[in-house]
Amino acid sequence: MSDTIYPQESVYNFLLKKKTPISKPPRYVSKFRPAVVQEKKLNKDLKRTMGPARVELPPPEKYLIKHSKEPKLPDSEYPRKDRMRTAQKPRVPARTDKPLMGIHTNRNFVKTVECGVPKKPQPISVDTCKGHKQPLENSGLVPKYIKKKDFGEIPEYLRQRREEERRAQEEYEDFVREQREQAAKERLSDEEREAILEGLKKNRDTLLHEYQGLSLVTDTLSKKARKQHLEEAMDELEKEIDLLQRFKTCFIVD
Structure with missing residues (x-):
């Protein structure tokens, strides 16, 4: 039956359709396959290990001895007993040994020991808790x-x-x-300086007496102005008196 497309509600749509088989292309096979297989068979198990194919084993008579592979020091010129004997102190004399006789000396060993000055220790300072x-x-x-x-x-x-x-x-x-x-044109003498100083003090005392006689209540403008004028005048006189008292040499200038 042809692949004619019928409408959706057609009866012919329920008929069984034959499935066309899908034809696949033949599998690819390399032309070098027989040569590769033959080469693999020829080189199989060739030098399987990293070393030579055969290792010569030692005979049973030459077995491994303990400590045989440890490094050994070269032999010294002197035997070990002689080396140990030279490093040690001389032996203690035995009870049967006889002391040396006939040795005389003029040194007084008792006096030397009694009069010997002991060695003074060197003063040190410990600055850490660990003993440095x-x-x-x-x-x-x-x-x-x-x-x-x-x-x-x-x-x-x-x-x-x-x-x-x-x-x-x-x-x-x-x-x-x-x-x-x-x-400066002229220098003030000590008498003139003292006279000027006394005059300034008298003027200050006069102003002070007048200032003390003012009313305690300054409720008018005239009283306030009078009090302020007296205070300024006394301050000016105080500065001039202090200036003359501090400097003993004064000059008259224009």
Whole structure:
């Protein structure tokens, strides 16, 4: 029956259809297959191990002895007994041995032992809990520098620097004094200075007496202005009095 497509509701759709067999292409076989099979048969089990095909085994008479493969030291020129004897101390004399006779000496061993000075132990310092120690002299605990001859004295370079600073200050003061003397026309004598100082003090006392006589209640503008004026005048007089008392040399300038 042909593969005609009928409508969906056609009766012919229920008829059995013949299945066409699928034809596969022949399997691929290499033309070198017989040569590969023959080569594999020829080389089979050739040198299966990493070593030679046959290993010669030792005969039963040459069996492996214990410690035979351990390295051995070369033989020394001296036997072991002689080496041990030279490293050891001389043997203790036996009871039957006779002491050496006829040896005389002038040394007094008793006096030497009694008068010998014992060796003083070296002072050390332990600085850790595990016992690490070092000489006490290198630990910084021994006062070395205070025992020097020049300890506590001013170094020479500091003395020179202070002397230069003092000389420069004196030169500056002399220069300022000369400038003031040149700029000033007249110098106040001690009597005039004392007279001016006494006059300033009298004026201050007068203003203070007047200030103390003011009313305690400053409820008007005139009272406040009068009090402020007296305070400013007294402050000015205090500054001038302090200036004359601090400087004994005064000059009169324009």
